Amino acid sequence: MSELRWDPFIDSWVAIIEARGRRPVDFITERKRIETSVCPFCYGQEDKTPAEVYALRPDAGLPNQPGWKVRVIPNKFPILRIEGQLEARGEGVYDVKNGIGAHEVIIETPEHERQPADLRAAELADVFRAFRSRLVDLRRDKRFRHIVIYKNHGLEAGATIPHTHSQLLALPVIPPHLRIALRASRDYFRRKERCLMCDMLAQELSDGRRLVRVDGEFAVFAPFASRHPFTLRIVPRSHLHDFAQLTDHMLLALGETLHDVLRRLRAVLRDPPFNLVLHNAPLAVPRPGRPEFWHSLPADYHWYFELTPRIMDPAGFEGGTGFFINPTSPEDAARYLVEAVQ
Numbered sequence: 001m002s003e004l005r006w007d008p009f010i011d012s013w014v015a016i017i018e019a020r021g022r023r024p025v026d027f028i029t030e031r032k033r034i035e036t037s038v039c040p041f042c043y044g045q046e047d048k049t050p051a052e053v054y055a056l057r058p059d060a061g062l063p064n065q066p067g068w069k070v071r072v073i074p075n076k077f078p079i080l081r082i083e084g085q086l087e088a089r090g091e092g093v094y095d096v097k098n099g100i101g102a103h104e105v106i107i108e109t110p111e112h113e114r115q116p117a118d119l120r121a122a123e124l125a126d127v128f129r130a131f132r133s134r135l136v137d138l139r140r141d142k143r144f145r146h147i148v149i150y151k152n153h154g155l156e157a158g159a160t161i162p163h164t165h166s167q168l169l170a171l172p173v174i175p176p177h178l179r180i181a182l183r184a185s186r187d188y189f190r191r192k193e194r195c196l197m198c199d200m201l202a203q204e205l206s207d208g209r210r211l212v213r214v215d216g217e218f219a220v221f222a223p224f225a226s227r228h229p230f231t232l233r234i235v236p237r238s239h240l241h242d243f244a245q246l247t248d249h250m251l252l253a254l255g256e257t258l259h260d261v262l263r264r265l266r267a268v269l270r271d272p273p274f275n276l277v278l279h280n281a282p283l284a285v286p287r288p289g290r291p292e293f294w295h296s297l298p299a300d301y302h303w304y305f306e307l308t309p310r311i312m313d314p315a316g317f318e319g320g321t322g323f324f325i326n327p328t329s330p331e332d333a334a335r336y337l338v339e340a341v342q
Contacts, residue, residue, distance in 0.1 A: 004323075005225035008188070009196060011180050014225040015325045022327040024268045024336055027229065027311035031273065032155040034162040040076075041163035043110045050074040053104065054133055056126055069123070070130045071107045072168075078103035079169060086143055086172050102138055102170035106130050106149075112163050115271060116153055117262035119164070124255035125248075127166070131278070132251070134168055135244045139283050144170040146178060146282040154273025157310040166276075174282055181279070182294060182301060189300035197302030200224075201235050209331045212338055213260055217253035220261055222330030222337075229312055229328040230269065230337070232261060234305040241281040241301040258305075265309065267340040272309040279304050 003016045040048040043066040051064055054072035061067035074082075080101025088097045108127045109119060119127075131149050138147055151166040152158035174182075188196040204211055204221040212232060213220040220234050234257060240246070246254070265272060280303045284294055312327070 007223060007225035008184055009181055009200065010177065011184055012225070012227070013323045014227050015323055016225075016329050017325055017327050018329055022229065024230075027272070027309075028270050029311075031271070034155050034159065036162060039112050039161065039163050041071075041105075041107045041110075041161060041165060042112050046071075049105075050076060054130055054137075056130065066110070068110065070109075070126045072130055072134060073105050073107070075103040075105050075167065080171070082141075082170075097172055100143055100172050102141075102144070102168070104134065104168040106134075106166040106168065108164045108166065114164060115266075116151070116164050117259075117266045117271065119259065121252060121255035121259045124258050125252040128246070128251045128254055129248070131166075131168075132244050132246060135242075135280070138168075138170045139244075141170070142285055143172055144283055145174050145285065146171045147280065148175070149278040149280075151274075151276040153276070154310070157273035157275050159273075178279070178282065182282070182297075185300040185302070186294075186296055189296065195239055195300055195302050197235060197304065198239055201237065210334045212264070212334050213257060215253065215257065217250055218257045220257060222334045224330060226326050226330040226333070227324035228308050228310075229326055230265070230272075230309045230333045231330075232307045232337075234258065234261070234307065235302070236304075239302060241297050241299075241303060243278060243280045243303050261307065261337075264337045264340040265307075268336050269309060269311065272311050274307055274309045276305060276307045279306060 002018060005014050005016055007014065039045060046064045046066065050073050052071050052073050055063060055068045056070040057068050059067055080099045080103055082100070082102045084098055084100050086097045086100050088095065106127060109123065135147055138144060147168065147170045149166060149168045185196050201219055205214065205219060210222040210224065211219065212222065217237060218234055219237055220232055223231060223233055281297045281301045282294060284297055
């Protein structure tokens with residue numbers, strides 16, 4: 001029998017259709033390939049990108065030259081630009097702001113052919129170190145309300161350059177889905193004086209059926225109301241609202257976790273296209289007339305990564321209802337990944 005499941009963190013219903021019972025092999029298709037003649041993210045092509053804003057260089061070499069391990073550059077074709085003022089205004093019943101923000105690219109390795117699952121734990125930790133550094137730097141700009149970091153792997157997931165990379169967007173507004181999660185977390189904490197994600201994590205650890213991996217620092221599980229097949233959440237076991245608070249030790253542990261998860265996904269779904277999104281707390285910037293705005297973040301919000309393989313497209317039902325249909329239960333998805341032969 002099918003089930004409608006509700007996720008309190010995202011305030012959304014999902015239809016889990018066990019009768020369809022789609023297995024990993026049902027999602028495996030021929031991947032589309034992105035062809036490039038000259039890759040601007042490779043060694044020796046640094047002059048083909050904007051000047052770097054961060055780079056991890058073991059030998060302390062010159063900027064915008066080879067010798068880097070991780071490199072961060074402004075996006076050459078940004079969605080939002082850092083120059084200018086917001087100038088919020090109304091147009092009748094509508095609101096308008098200038099497209100002010102920051103749009104950056106985190107180039108994760110100089111080696112063009114390596115896929116995300118090929119990166120070792122220490123290399124992924126270096127990428128996360130770049131995330132942390134850019135979060136700390138950009139939050140000094142009081143025009144920004146939220147910084148989202150995401151990865152598109154594969155053309156089907158939105159990547160336009162095959163060289164593995166992530167992107168960062170600093171936004172002058174709070175995204176609607178984050179606002180829902182913030183309110184759900186705040187309201188839950190007010191009622192129970194506990195963190196919603198901490199309670200969800202404790203339940204997943206106790207239940208075990210949706211658990212994919214757990215160690216001393218992080219747990220990985222398929223959400224109870226997964227909107228998409230094989231969606232996973234990577235959650236710190238200790239309560240943390242801000243990714244920038246992670247120590248180097250935790251960054252390495254996170255690298256080990258993501259490395260393991262990506263290899264399991266590659267084994268089960270043959271290197272699927274995916275999106276990896278950091279759901280972090282917004283910037284706690286005081287707002288005129290709103291002294292209480294998100295002041296409880298350190299107590300009630302809990303950051304996490306969500307990894308979503310792009311192996312099934314939404315259709316009319318999702319568009320008409322806002323619900324999602326998932327033909328692979330999170331319990332089955334977790335079992336396939338736990339049993340994966342890497």
